[in-house]
Amino acid sequence: MSRSLTFSFDIGYASIGWAVIASVSHDDADPSVCGCGTVLFPKDDCQAFKRREYRRLRRNIRSRRVRIERIGRLLVQAQIITPEMKETSGHPAPFYLASEALKGHRTLAPIELWHVLRWYAHNRGYDNNASWSNSLSEDGGNGEDTERVKHAQDLMDKHGTATMAETICRELKLEEGKADAPMEVSTPAYKNLNTAFPRLIVEKEVRRILELSAPLIPGLTAEIIELIAQHHPLTTEQRGVLLQYGIKLARRYRGSLLFGQLIPRFDNRIISCCPVTWAQVYEAELKKGNSEQSARERAEKLSKVPTANCPEFYEYRMARILCNIRADGEPLSAEIRRELMNQARQEGKLTKASLEKAISSRLGKETETNVSNYFTLHPDSEEALYLNPAVEVLQRSGIGQILSPSVYRIAANRLRRGKSVTPNYLLNLLKSRGESGEALEKKIEKESKKKAKKKEADYADTPLKPKYATGRAPYARTVLKKVVEEILDGEDPTRPARGKRIRMGN
Template identity: 25%
Template sequence: MDKKLVFAFDVGTASLGLAARRGMEMIEAHTLLLDEEYGKRDELRKVIRAYRTRMAHQARNEYLDNLCREVGIPVLEGRKEEQKGDPRLEREFPRKDDPTQYNSYILRIMLLRGEKLEPWQVYKALHSAIQRRGFDSNVPWKNRPSQMKETDDDKDSKTAARAQKYEDDLQEAVGSNLNYHYPAYYSAYRMGLWDPKTDRINSRITHTAGGVRNEIIPRKLVEKELLALLRNAARQFPLLKGKELTVLYGPAGKAYASFYPELRREHSLKEGGENDWQGVLGQKIPRFDNRLPAACALIPRFHVARSADIAVYEATFLMKLKNMRFYRTDEAGRIQKESSLSAKEIGALLKNAREKADEIRKEAGPKEAIVKIAKAYSLNKTDWKNWLKKYADRFPATAPVPETLFQPALLNLAGQKESPAKIPVGKEENRPLPSNPLVEAPSVSGRSRYSRPAARLIRELILSGKSGEDFYKKNSGLCGQTGTLFEKFKKEDLDFLKQIKGPWDNIYIPTMPLSGDWNAIHVREEELDEKIEKLIGAQRNVLVAHRIRLFNEQLRRMIKAHGKPDQIAIEFIREDFLGEEAKKKLIKIQKDNRNAWEHTRQQAAENNIQGGGNIRKMRLLREQVNVCPYTGETLS
């Protein structure tokens, strides 16, 4: 009898199922249940983000304080931990019979009017005006590939709508007089401290005062008011004259200065550095893809390329086409067998994608087009159908195919000189085309796993129709030869091709072994633990890293308990194989399932029903709408 030791694992986000058998005897089987959110750092990220926001706010306050000291404006110290702050800064309303004006909004209005203030009042007005930096919907990095995410766009659009509402409300409240179109006037109006009809100022609020918190102020209004305040303050403090833009934006005198290369060189700025906090409206430039470039997964001496790169687009597109499966038909339109595209057919689809990319490039220009071009390297059911009509002169097969197997069909053109006449094979609605895109557009954010040279190699390998070993034998001798694709390659750069065994149909892109050397696949046992820990630690997704680490711990425990297995089977979900629509459907099904079980458990608890079997029966009863499927009788 076969006594092989087999381990099996089902790795998921909310559970880890594991089992072991020796021969036909089960020696271990259980499931570790996990909180599906366990391991995520969402809450920690919120804390870090809040801390950095606070640090930036303090830096802007400090920048204003230093400039005020330089031009002779006295600085009022606020409270610090247990130390009380200057009462002139902390107080907003005067004591009875005190004529002094303390309110920040009123002081800003008085300075906007050009009234002479006490030096400390000038400081308080400026200090108040910089507490809200305002929302800018047109930041210069907005169209970077890393920023182009639907969730971010949705969030920004909601914030922009709130900012626009603020501006509309301000205009409605203060009227058409542009002298009042400042945040200070609107806030004072909301608090009942200023009347737009009479232009009168009140020193105290009443019970009708409204709130002014949680407003989204447009950045342009904040800038407009600050410039006016600084110009009027310069009449009392001449050293401030001409420094308005420096106060607002720092030494460069331009918003987001470190974003622009010429200003970085001129003023020795660092993009995303602390110099971005120089200026009362300073904002740190997000540093995208600022990690040290990783080594290419196939040719380690090269660095990985950005995802938004034509070579990466094409390699990704071709691999997806290579992995696509469908049913071919014969001359009569009957299904022959499940198949995949040939190298010639993939080449024709690539040519079609390049033509679409050229059209996009002409319309948008080479630099702006790189993100939009990604859409050219996709294939939805309409593209597929049009391509079939144009190149294959065939409609998809119409024979009924199970939903789990449905794919479009294509006539094999290999070795065929002319396309045969079109043969009608059924009604439009019967074509088993997938409801989701066949090939989704490649990602435009972040970095790829491969360098540009490696991406070009992948492209040429797929288009060649040769196995990895044959491609290596044919082309390895061309390495270093001028005028060839392999001009910049060394012979050892192509070593990964030798690991791609089997015919062209079975081509896959291998993963760099733990050893880091294509010619030394196996790792010495004494180095294995260190290599595995390094691999797990390199995972950027914290949730994935946690689950892999848990799997590794359980595997080691089982080896210690039962011995080294002859075989290990692992099951896990690869969402990459699903389209966006399919992912949404899967997530909805999973969510509905969880909700249904939770509702059933609650019902069982209310009716004092216990035991997993009874709860499952209750779930079935609900799904049957309390009706027996055999007799049609109502059950209770």
């Protein structure tokens, strides 16, 4: 009997995976693998490596130019500097101006403040690629960056300084109060120090410079300072203010004008299709008399899956766990599954301990479950027990318990939509609604003292950070809902469209 060979390739940026599969026909349910393997490329050996590096450099240069242009436009519109000042050449040693301002030896003029901010726009400090790590993993840095951060910290310890500007001046032997000191510095001198100062340190020193300059520079209001250098993302109201100044930011832009950036859109680059919905739409289109090509196009268009950060996926994930839990070797009853799901909805999540406790309280302490083994298979498996990250972070932070029901709902809804929520925002919201904020004020004061001892960001302005799911859901919303309904009814649905291979393309 003749057998056909299928060659499959998985092409990555540093490797190519391959497999040769032999089958009698396309419908063969049991093909045999003739061979498979992976070809690995040496590091940076890809022909597109140089092109990719140049593209990255061009994007970095452009982002800096856009950052400087936005800050300059804001200062001009606020009448802090003139358009002519905005176009002037930079100071030979702006870090010297910053250091003198921080130490109280100099009061910055508007043009000097512009030079300093323009320098900080090039040297914002290192934040361990926080925006990337939120989308990919907990650690977005690399060994080289870590070494540069350590070198910067060693220099600060060596000179007994607490800011980037002062450290650079000490290392370059610049003396404050010496008028011609900046002229003795070559422009790229500080760049040869091979340092990367932590972003948090740079944020604090920039805010300090702006706050020291505000009383003597007309137009440099607290609102302008926040727009330039605040730690948390801009609010809707602040974006509206920027629009009045002619500055429009993309929806995925996070942070202030100086320290913000566009969030990577990893989840939106490749949107997969739900196999169940695809098959349903495909068959429906063929029954209508449409061509096979037209049916495929229609199916691919209507079967896109949502992001994992949606209520339907969180409930689907939780329901699948409840379906896989065993008590004395038997699946949980529909009643217990519904009770556990309702508990998770109220608390925002379950834990391994709370899951075992809830089951034993209903079935007896002698009941043996597979909960312990289930959540030791993978170190991150317990993160799947988060049902509502917005509710969970409010409860975990201790803030949810001291909010009124109405403010609690507002906070939860903002967090679900990806909006920034800080303790200060909630306190102001309570006061604006005529409600007591005494308990929250006490908590802010207590937590701020702890943060101050650790030299961390101010607690009052630190946004709450829910643990959102990343990536894409495996199925369309309707399929996710259907699976949840079946599991809560006590059924054990198999994964949809897994038993039959569906060709979803040419």
